[in-house]
Amino acid sequence: MAEEEALRQVYDIVGEEIVDLPLAFPARRGWWLCFSGALALLALWFVSVIVLFSNGVAVWGNTIPVNWGMAIINYVWFLGIGHAGTLISALLLISDRNWRNSLNRFAEAMTLCAVVCAGLYPILHLGRPWFFYWIAPYFNSMHVWPQFKSPLTWDFFAVLTYLIVSLFFWYLGILPDLASARDRAKSRGYQVFFGIISLGWRGDASHWARWRQAYAITAAIAVPLVVSVHSEISLLFSAGPIPGWNSTVFPPYFVLGAAFSGFAVVGIIAIAMRAALPLQALVTLRHLDMLGLATLATGMMTAYGYFSEVFDALYAGGQELATLNDRLCGHYAWSYWGAVILNFIPLQLLWWRRYRRSPRILLAVSLSVAVGMWMERFMLVVTSLYRDWLVSSYGHYMPSFWDWSLFAGMGGIFLVPFLLFVRFLPAISASETKDEIHEEATDG
Amino acid sequence: MTTGWKKALAQLHGQGGRRFWRGLDELADSPDFRKALATEFPGLASLDWQRRDVLRAFGASLALAGLAGCEANPDDRAMPYVVDPEHLVPGHPQLYATAISFAGIAQPVLGVTNVGRPTKLEGNPDHPASRGATDAFTQAALLDLYDPERSQVPRQSGIPIDWDSLDARLAAQAAILDATQGEGFRLLTGATTSPTLLRQIDLLFARWPAARWDVFEPVDDSALHAATRAAFGRRLDVMPLLDRAHATIAFDADPLGPGPYQVLNSLRWSGRRRAFQQGDGRADLLVAEPSPTLTGGRSLDRLVAEPSRIRALVEALARIFGVTREAPALTTKEAQWVERAAKILAASKGRGLVLVGSEQPAETQALGWAIDEKLGNLSVTSQFSEPLRPSPDSDPEQALNALITDMAAGRVNMLAILDANPVYASRQGPAFAAALHKVELSLHAGLWHDETGHACRWHAPLAHGLESWSDGRAADGTAVIGQPLVRPFYTVRPVHTMLAAIGGAFGISDHDLVQQTWTETWGTLQPNWNQTLVKGIAPEPPRVALQPPPVRLLPSVAFARPTGLELLVRPDPTIWDGRLANNPWAQEQPKPVTTLTWDNAVLIAPALAAEHDLADGDEVRLSSDGVSVTGAVWVMPGQASNTVLVHRGYGRRFGEVAHDAGFDVAPLMDQRSVTLTPTGKRRKLAAAQEEHAIDGTDLVRVVDYLDTAPKPPKKPAPSFWEDKPLTRPNWGMSIDLDLCTGCGACVTACNAENNIPMVGREEVRNGRRMHWLRVDRYYEGDPADPKLHVQPVPCMHCEDAPCEMGCPVNAAVHSPEGLNLQVYNRCVGTRTCSSFCPYKVRRFNWADYTGGAPESMKAQRNPNVTVRARGVMEKCTYCIQRISAARIAAKVADHPIADGAVTTACQQVCPTAAISFGDIADPAAEVVKRKASPRNYTLLEEANTRPRTSYSARIGKERGDG
């Protein structure tokens, strides 16, 4: 009976830990600091976009031949980060790894924010962004349609699908906890707010049953979705006849790289939230351990991608070899070696459990991976274009101030919604954690 | 909560969750969130994009006078080329046979006018000196007509006045001069071949015998004339007849290079070359020169030689044929080259040609003629004639100095400068300007209120050649009549009317003056007049080619090899002596050899650069006894290591477009040697092409003459996609790299035809130039002495086009006629097409390059070609507007489009007819014949994009040549 009482209290406390966070937010000052920083970045974003729209893409560093630059680099980078969220929640859900429960919620939120950033970039990248919707099929008097054989059209559908599915997935997961927040809320305002967005969830057994089905199947589909989405991003490059792009290794290479950078960023966020909010009970060192392992695994696979790319070039010779040479010793060699060093050297620490369980080390490694993967995207885009086929069209690329300012501004687009989420919504899945505790307790 | 918490734990430890909950007491502190942020967003690079430069490219800063919607109507006395409806059909361009003068030489053209606005100049196909071709200068000349900075009103000491007050002053002066027999009157004109102008001058000086006439032409034939006077006893023009020359040995001579004779020389050279390709005789060309030229680039064997070595080389050659006994010491390389030259000359005895550059001393040129004389070439491969551009002075330089002295001494009370700019373009510019103050009535008449205009007290705006009646002589001496394409935009005067006014006769129209001249020549005006206006050639008794008297060999004046670096000062290949400096088309036209735009540079050899540790753009000071000039260095492969080459025409002191470009070399103009000292500063030079070395690639293919024997055409590489059957018509292009000299006329013609915006120095540096057609320039082999290659690259119009695959909105699509279309108004600007294009021929409107253009420049635009907006991709269309025009015409006449009915702008302008375009589904078409040649190849075959533009390989070795 006492044990029962204890369990019951644990459920309650878990709820308190998670659901009461928004209701009685502990780190208000810290949050406001972060949030005002994020708002500043958001302002910078608007300035950069206004400048961009009023002058045209000329304010960026793009040239012929390097007519893709930071916009595409960051598009791929942000989307890659996003994938970890889906992978963690979906892949681990269907493989029934319970430790995910403490991570999946904010990982998914992170995904949403990242996908929004990623989705904005290709639009800003356009010469005539106000016509971006021409990529979507819609009935018009001219009977002109999108070109469905173009990788860009594929990307458009992929990113759109990914955004919507991630949103559904995330909302399904958070719905019961919103109800819980509704019931815990003391102030009228919160009661109404949570009352409305929880749609009157009552924990009805039949509801739960259907919820389980929908949630599980969505998760099952989400995994191949992630793979398809980033494979298509890679086709954006490998569909063209440009040496260094036109390679069959690209799809898996991109997907793994994406997961790699994603796990790293999840690690960063987990550690940061752990430090900022009293979640140590829920986001434990074990979670960091698991994240470390995931990062290590995907990292090593990415390393294999690097290797096979080099192999391809050596095998193919000709232009491919020339491009490899440009990457290793060309004007932008820093991006190649920067990627190799930042991605794989610190990563090796994660072979040791000790380091995986040390938030400091894990954070350092994750940061280096995040930067390293950005450099990889830079390397992939720029080093292939700046010296492609004709000697006469060799060129150069130098990001301008407005390239960087927009990138920094995107940080605002990413952080503002994420911080609002942390502040006002249950950042960890309470119902699933309770479920997990229940199982732990029973089959213990 | 803590109590409940602890209890819960206590209880749990007995239970399953141990592993899970152990983490609790290990609390690790971690860095805060914003640090993570900080590392995610690295520092910001500096902004380096300046809209100003874009605008400058248009010369847009000037508020423009009444040209917006200028009422442009043709002179009704002008006669349209071939037969056209009397009344003007909107959208139906009218052609007028006329001529535009360049440095006094008339370039016969057909002016294309749309709704009364001249939009393009085409070569006159009926004229032997054009055959439908023009050079880049003539193409660009059109834009001067629309230059917003053209002088529009008369001025007195810079202040705008009306014509009446100027005329009043002139009338008064004329009266005085009549009294004094023209005492103290001086006339200074640019070089001219205009019979009317010469007649007017004769009349004027018959009236004012005490007056004097001088000619100032910055780049003239005086050196040649001096040489012919020494060698033949009289001043003569010498035209190389390259079409007859089976073997040409050029010493520091560049007949194919830019200049008023380029088109004629290129026509003739290509005529011979084409015959040689078909197995008729030879077309050997050997060149010894200090710095790469277009001629050098075409040569079979190019010897890098300092100017001062030329003398020795010619002597050595002369000695072999026993013309002289001088035995100069030669290096083995030089000796081999001379031997080869001798061999080649001997092989084509009586059909050879020795060309010595007119920059060379008279005795060296004489030696060259002596060799030709000895071999019986002289009257065969060179044409001697009376000077085409008559000059009253044997030595124009002396004459100019004398004029300055007279002015300074106050012996000149009226100086009229017609269409000349001595204050900028002559070495004595400053002295001239100073002396002008002593002249009571100094009058400058010109197209711009330029340096000389500012220095003179009075200024009169002249009409552009396309706004006025005139006449002149083409490079081959035939006379042409220039009729106006449009009434003057401003209250300006044609040069003839202006000269009449100087003589005190007002209100005389240029039309009447020109008619008078020709009435006198023909005895009666009609029907010749109308025929001339329609056809563009004025009938005259044929000019008899002079038989040159025996060559008088001159005592070889032992000249010491100059100490220090040898300096060469040559006219600029795209803006010449500076007359095109305010012309964006000319400024952004990549220099044929360096691909530089918007600047001149100090050209030095790689060895010299290494010696002084200089790179492209490093600034150096060139100094020689007291005078010095600073400019940026450009490292020129294949230049003699002891030679420095600078170009004239830059460092103008007027003009929105002109004034900030390059440096003025006037102070050094008569120096032969200089010392070079780096200043440590840098100037950002804008080269259209960053890299030039193509060793190990087959971008430009070279075959032996023997390889050109017909072979079975080789199969195209396999493709996933089955080839579609060719419907008719189906367009394709072939470019003969054996004929292309790289003159770049095609680039400017394309600008004019397709409304291509100029973007300015900064944007060219950023790799954002908009030229649809570029001429790639390659060096192969040792930078000290490389092989030079050129390759025009338009859109390849690939059959399996990667660009089309990339476009998500169907803006890049394939037409049924095989064109790779770019649909501007559908383009959203993803730039995927350009990323996927292996040839990088696509151009993107990064900014609004067209909207900011001055109204006047907008008036030039071709109404049949869309003006592209910001944010859209564009590229070569094979001149689709011309294709549709031909299609419509064919429909109207109800017959299929004939071969040759469509000529692209680049093809039409090409002086060597290197470009061929037509229906590749028509077995009889010339383009099909060319593509059938064993020399035919496509660029980047390995990319398997199946280009429609193909190339004919260069012929590297000559027939029977080891």
Place this chain on the structure above:
Amino acid sequence: MAEPPSRGLLGEYGTPERLVAAVRGARDAGMKGINAFTPFPVDDVAEALGLQDNRIPWLGLIGGVVGLGGAYAMQIATNLDYPLNIGGRPLITLQAFALIGFELTVLFSVSFMVFGLFVLNRLPRYNHPLFDVDRFERATRDGFFLFVAIDDEDEKAAQEARALLERLGAKSIDEVRG
């Protein structure tokens, strides 16, 4: 499906296990309108209630088929509507269409399931008699509730129901007025 009766008794139980037991008990006792409410999904409860509803997976499948079919239909139709030669490739290229085919399969499948979920669960529903029971707020925290329907006429049956819930170990029992 018919709206389940909302007039009844609500008993709270300490743990999922007890709730399951209670559900079983109630069913054995032949109670009507039995339903359970838990803070997290408990499979045994659903099982005990004998819930056999597989409409969600079916919706997912249908959505997938619709998406796939729609995608191919769209891509083929638009290419036929305005045939263009793109890079010399065939007009209809099923391989190239597969990617969008897959994306739309996923999109429609998920959307069908999510919207199906809300429809079948009759959500959103902002007022429900259960919400009038103060204690019911624990249903989203740590309370495990059993609901049995009673009708007002039969006072005796109500008493029995209450007794049964107690027997099954209810910590507390509230009445829900429909």
